[in-house]
Amino acid sequence: MSDLLTRARKVIPNGVFGHRRSFVFVDGNNNAIPDDYPHFVRQASGCNFTDANGHRYIDYVCGYGAMLVGFANERVDVAATRQINQGLCYSFPSELEVGLAERLVAREQAASWAAFSLNGTDAISVAITTARAATGREGIAVAANAYHGTLGSTSLGPGRVQAERTATRTVRWGCIDSLTETLHAEAVAAVVLCPFEQLVGRPNTMPPEGYWRQVRQACDATGTVLILDDVRSGCRLHPLGSSSAFGIEPDLVCQSKAMANGYPIAATLGTERFRDAAQEIFVSGTFWGFAPALAAALATLDILDEHDGIAHMAAMGRRLTDGLRDLAQSHGFQLNISGPAALPMVLFEDDPQSKLAMEFARHIARSGSLVHPSHNWFLTLAHQQEDIDQTLQHAATAFSKMRQ
Numbered sequence: 001m002s003d004l005l006t007r008a009r010k011v012i013p014n015g016v017f018g019h020r021r022s023f024v025f026v027d028g029n030n031n032a033i034p035d036d037y038p039h040f041v042r043q044a045s046g047c048n049f050t051d052a053n054g055h056r057y058i059d060y061v062c063g064y065g066a067m068l069v070g071f072a073n074e075r076v077d078v079a080a081t082r083q084i085n086q087g088l089c090y091s092f093p094s095e096l097e098v099g100l101a102e103r104l105v106a107r108e109q110a111a112s113w114a115a116f117s118l119n120g121t122d123a124i125s126v127a128i129t130t131a132r133a134a135t136g137r138e139g140i141a142v143a144a145n146a147y148h149g150t151l152g153s154t155s156l157g158p159g160r161v162q163a164e165r166t167a168t169r170t171v172r173w174g175c176i177d178s179l180t181e182t183l184h185a186e187a188v189a190a191v192v193l194c195p196f197e198q199l200v201g202r203p204n205t206m207p208p209e210g211y212w213r214q215v216r217q218a219c220d221a222t223g224t225v226l227i228l229d230d231v232r233s234g235c236r237l238h239p240l241g242s243s244s245a246f247g248i249e250p251d252l253v254c255q256s257k258a259m260a261n262g263y264p265i266a267a268t269l270g271t272e273r274f275r276d277a278a279q280e281i282f283v284s285g286t287f288w289g290f291a292p293a294l295a296a297a298l299a300t301l302d303i304l305d306e307h308d309g310i311a312h313m314a315a316m317g318r319r320l321t322d323g324l325r326d327l328a329q330s331h332g333f334q335l336n337i338s339g340p341a342a343l344p345m346v347l348f349e350d351d352p353q354s355k356l357a358m359e360f361a362r363h364i365a366r367s368g369s370l371v372h373p374s375h376n377w378f379l380t381l382a383h384q385q386e387d388i389d390q391t392l393q394h395a396a397t398a399f400s401k402m403r404q
């Protein structure tokens with residue numbers, strides 16, 4: 001065990017707390033993070049990072065999707081630094097906030113307002129509170145096992161009490177009958193759904209034909225607010241957001257992760273119908289509307305648009321997944337690759353516990369690429385063909401090692 005991990009385990013729960021415990025998702029045991037998988041980062045740039053032991057990796061975890069145009073992107077960092085030099089955390093909005101709201105509203109088809117917070121959980125919380133204020137109802141519906149952040153009403157696990165979820169109903173993602181039945185059985189304020197099903201360790205499921213149109217109809221028929229959780233996939237599927245990629249007509253949309261290339265920011269966007277409710281509720285956070293992150297978001301969106309980033313990430317994702325599929329097959333493995341090319345879910349067939357995926361992640365890390373065994377991978381504008389081809393070489397070594 002590294003010295004740093006020994007020190008960390010004395011003063012930090014698990015040594016590596018929260019979201020960053022990459023391997024914990026596989027079997028719930030932090031000790032499962034193998035020693036040859038990086039624990040601590042020293043430095044990162046482009047699509048590479050160097051761990052505390054000096055090993056360099058081509059990264060596909062990318063801050064769980066927060067990295068969009070590459071680590072230490074000069075243009076984004078200059079924009080943020082310029083803002084830092086003008087002071088932090090004013091408790092008053094700046095022109096940047098208005099500018100970014102205008103920009104986001106123009107990018108999300110039906111939206112007419114945007115409210116900023118700090119992370120995806122905040123954006124979901126703002127949306128649910130708005131929906132409850134607008135409808136006067138308490139309940140919410142979510143898809144079974146979906147992750148929408150760490151709110152008590154949407155989370156499960158140790159330390160979470162059922163009382164926090166008494167107003168939460170679950171539906172089967174992608175099953176319109178399940179949703180319609182639930183919404184008609186009992187009035188709820190909102191249904192919170194991701195644009196496609198994106199569960200940890202499971203193949204991503206794309207919406208069945210006509211699903212989103214029927215979801216809209218079911219919400220309209222029951223007065224339910226449709227909240228789209230675009231936290232993970234936002235900025236990666238369509239210049240106008242995942243709602244445009246899938247033809248979704250949400251009432252409220254939650255964005256975060258990629259929009260400021262790693263600077264902490266989230267936005268809840270809404271249609272005109274929900275402006276009054278958003279104006280009535282009191283929701284706030286000391287650091288919400290953090291000006292350097294607002295500046296970083298504007299620069300990130302400029303780069304995304306100028307470089308046709310959506311098409312680039314999809315092309316790089318296809319090159320990677322096509323190559324991986326072929327390599328796996330030639331080594332006698334069958335991959336199960338699902339989800340959009342820009343954030344693929346790469347699993348192995350007949351591997352319900354993700355054991356093979358874990359072994360692969362460990363071996364490919366040793367060769368120099370960092371992938372997640374049970375979560376979506378992420379492409380960025382910084383990943384170029386040479387990086388993908390190098391990763392495919394790392395993958396060939398990993399598959400060979402696994403065969404041995």
Ligand SMILES: Cc1ncc(COP(=O)(O)O)c(C=O)c1O
Nearest residue numbers: 119120121147148149229231232
């Ligand atoms: C789909 C989805 N919603 C919400 C969240 C919560 O975002 P955050 O971790 O910024 O609170 C996440 C984070 O991984 C996510 O993937």
